[in-house]
Amino acid sequence: MTEELFREDASLHQCSACVLAIDDRGVRLDRTVFYPQGGGQAGDAGVLRLGDGRELQVADTRKGELPGEILHLLADPADAVALQPGDVVTAVIDRVRRGAHMRFHTATHLLCALVPHPVDGCSITAAYARLDFHMNEPLDKQQLSDGIARLVAAARPVHHRWVGETELDANPQWVRSMRVLPPRGQGRIRVLEIDGVDLQPCGGTHVANTADIGKVIVTKVEKKSAMTRRVILGFAEAAEG
Numbered sequence: 001m002t003e004e005l006f007r008e009d010a011s012l013h014q015c016s017a018c019v020l021a022i023d024d025r026g027v028r029l030d031r032t033v034f035y036p037q038g039g040g041q042a043g044d045a046g047v048l049r050l051g052d053g054r055e056l057q058v059a060d061t062r063k064g065e066l067p068g069e070i071l072h073l074l075a076d077p078a079d080a081v082a083l084q085p086g087d088v089v090t091a092v093i094d095r096v097r098r099g100a101h102m103r104f105h106t107a108t109h110l111l112c113a114l115v116p117h118p119v120d121g122c123s124i125t126a127a128y129a130r131l132d133f134h135m136n137e138p139l140d141k142q143q144l145s146d147g148i149a150r151l152v153a154a155a156r157p158v159h160h161r162w163v164g165e166t167e168l169d170a171n172p173q174w175v176r177s178m179r180v181l182p183p184r185g186q187g188r189i190r191v192l193e194i195d196g197v198d199l200q201p202c203g204g205t206h207v208a209n210t211a212d213i214g215k216v217i218v219t220k221v222e223k224k225s226a227m228t229r230r231v232i233l234g235f236a237e238a239a240e241g
């Protein structure tokens, strides 16, 4: 098991960690700030800094086959020879990439508040985010962009807490996603709340206040199928440039 520091504090960008194992699947650490791809959010990239100052590039982070397993994928698998179990390294994420994930991810929660329909799919990358809603009514691109801007300007605090499965079962309306159901059997489920705006189970990384989302706009609304409307988010600065 790896201690998941990113679950309690998404603003951490580095930590000291001990190498547990290295194999052709990746590097496992006893604790990490690297978010593994999941819940629609892309995995983190970054470096593992060795005691002598050398840096091994991490291209991506994935969940392993076992529960709680987090694999740091080396950009150059040949770098694995530089590591031994028991080595102490500093795990440092790419802050620009993660910052984009956090801004987009939090913006998808705002979209959930603006579009009261079940979510049928989600993908969050550093370049864009997309959210598929199970609905057949048309959506207005400008109206959604304006709605996001309003909630960003409202500067609402974003925080998480842990609830028991009983509390979740008592509040079925919390679950917005049709495909990604909250993990069961661990006794507690992480709930993400944007004060007065949105509340739903979510294990991803988010900014601490909606103001930190900045200028995120809807770049496209597509009819993917009779019952799916896809909304694509982008950074306004990228759209203008």
Ligand SMILES: [Zn+2]
Binding pocket: 105, 106, 109, 192, 202, 203, 204, 205, 206
């Ligand atoms: Zn989330």
